[in-house]
Amino acid sequence: MFEIERYFKLFALPVFFIAIGLIGMTIMAADGLRAIAVLAHVVRMGLFISLGVSVTGLIWMGWRLLLLWRWENGKLEGDCHNCYGSSGLLQGPKCMMCGNRTG
Ligand SMILES: [Zn+2]
Numbered sequence: 001m002f003e004i005e006r007y008f009k010l011f012a013l014p015v016f017f018i019a020i021g022l023i024g025m026t027i028m029a030a031d032g033l034r035a036i037a038v039l040a041h042v043v044r045m046g047l048f049i050s051l052g053v054s055v056t057g058l059i060w061m062g063w064r065l066l067l068l069w070r071w072e073n074g075k076l077e078g079d080c081h082n083c084y085g086s087s088g089l090l091q092g093p094k095c096m097m098c099g100n101r102t103g
Contacts, residue, residue, distance in 0.1 A: 005086075008063065016056075064096075071097055 025032025027038055071075040071085050078086035078095070093101055 012060070067096075 004083065023042060027035060027042065066077060067078075067086055071078070071083070074083055074084075076086065078084050078097075080087065080095035080098065080100055082100040083098045085095045087093055088096045095101070
């Protein structure tokens with residue numbers, strides 16, 4: 001298994017939560033008119049955040065396609081005992097490819 005594959009699985013979701021949390025804290029920490037100003041700034045940043053989310057989604061999808069391609073060619077050495085597929089972030093210990101429990 002590639003190192004980057006492990007890092008992506010481990011940190012993709014936490015990093016997303018950290019980013020959302022930081023934006024939330026920035027808004028909550030500011031008060032009154034400043035909060036509105038920060039919020040307006042966040043709304044303006046929304047375009048870039050949306051773009052970032054879309055790009056992240058595209059990269060994520062590309063990564064999943066690469067996993068599927070490697071799996072179909074028998075090159076994936078995932079944690080599934082049944083088909084050597086990989087378990088996903090949201091599926092927990094369940095194999096993304098055949099649905100078997102990997103844990
Ligand atoms: Zn499997």
